[in-house]
Amino acid sequence: xxxxxxxxxxxxxxxxxxxxxxxxxxxxxxxxxxxxxxxxxxxxxxxxxxxxxxxxxxxxxxxxxxxxxxxxxxxxxxxxxxxxxxxxxxxxxxxxxxxxxxxxxx
Numbered sequence: 512x513x514x515x516x517x518x519x520x521x522x523x524x525x526x527x528x529x530x531x532x533x534x535x536x537x538x539x540x541x542x543x544x545x546x547x548x549x550x551x552x553x554x555x556x557x558x559x560x561x562x563x564x565x566x567x568x569x570x571x572x573x574x575x576x577x578x579x580x581x582x583x584x585x586x587x588x589x590x591x592x593x594x595x596x597x598x599x600x601x602x603x604x605x606x607x608x609x610x611x612x613x614x615x616x617x
Contacts, residue, residue, distance in 0.1 A: 525589070534586040541579045548572045581605050 525533075551572060556562040581602050588598040 524595075527590075530586065530589045534583070534590055537579060537582045537586055541576075541583065544572065544575050544579055548576070577609055 551565065551568050554565060556565050584605060585598045585602045588601055589595070593601075
């Protein structure tokens with residue numbers, strides 16, 4: 512006999528301890544990105560090409576900071592007891608707001 516339909520969750524949900532570990536990892540990653548930003552700001556461009564390189568690096572750093580901020584928000588919501596579904600919706604709204612800001616600048 513063939514059985515169709517939902518049986519059980521495909522993956523085991525994360526435990527509060529695992530969620531806390533993920534949050535700490537993301538906070539450590541933010542510290543690394545902020546150090547990267549500080550190093551980039553300390554470099555002084557010598558000519559126009561160096562200045563454009565620095566600006567491209569600054570854009571990469573800003574995008575990475577936004578990404579890590581989104582993940583921090585996600586893990587903080589999960590730590591607060593929100594479901595993956597709810598936290599993902601909030602994360603998607605965050606990304607949409609960033610995209611909207613970018614389109615406003617263009």
